[in-house]
Amino acid sequence: IVLAGGKSTRLGRDKAIEPLGDEFLIQRVLRRLSQVTDETIVVVADSSRGRELPLSESTRVAVDLYPRCGSLGGIFTGLTAASGNWGIVVACDMPFLNVNLLNHLLSVREGYEVVVPVLNGRPEPTHAVYSIRCLPQIEYHLKSNDLKISKFFDKVRVNYIPSEKITIEDPEHLSFFNVNTQEELDLALSLVDRGH
Numbered sequence: 001i002v003l004a005g006g007k008s009t010r011l012g013r014d015k016a017i018e019p020l021g022d023e024f025l026i027q028r029v030l031r032r033l034s035q036v037t038d039e040t041i042v043v044v045a046d047s048s049r050g051r052e053l054p055l056s057e058s059t060r061v062a063v064d065l066y067p068r069c070g071s072l073g074g075i076f077t078g079l080t081a082a083s084g085n086w087g088i089v090v091a092c093d094m095p096f097l098n099v100n101l102l103n104h105l106l107s108v109r110e111g112y113e114v115v116v117p118v119l120n121g122r123p124e125p126t127h128a129v130y131s132i133r134c135l136p137q138i139e140y141h142l143k144s145n146d147l148k149i150s151k152f153f154d155k156v157r158v159n160y161i162p163s164e165k166i167t168i169e170d171p172e173h174l175s176f177f178n179v180n181t182q183e184e185l186d187l188a189l190s191l192v193d194r195g196h
Contacts, residue, residue, distance in 0.1 A: 095192070
């Protein structure tokens, strides 16, 4: 599940379609995800946004069921659209997703509803794995306009993955790098040039 409903206000243009190497940013994200899942869903704010994105035929588009409710609404929409019982949720501006780390998150989901990495003492909820069993709790928070993702974590079983474990698969923690500003985009381009 790729969250692509944001307005890219800090960058000033649509970051999902910024060129990175020989593909657009969102295509790079989807390509990495496709190595660990057999279904990809892009969550967008409206159907016109879905038509604007350079997506393959196999990528499904889901329009936000809770517009203007940020990433929490996007997670709800993506999980609702998913055909399976689990969804890997990432943002469309994370060009350095690590396939080994994503596989690790999936491998430790048994007995939990959420698997979330923790860096610098804070969970990374837009690089996490969610069960569809979370949907009632997420919807409760959406209807209460309580939109911080981690607020529902105390109502479900969460496997918090410590940074030491993350470092084993992703030593530089580049999985969590995202593009919001021109400076971050320039850095992403230089990392791509260096083979990341």
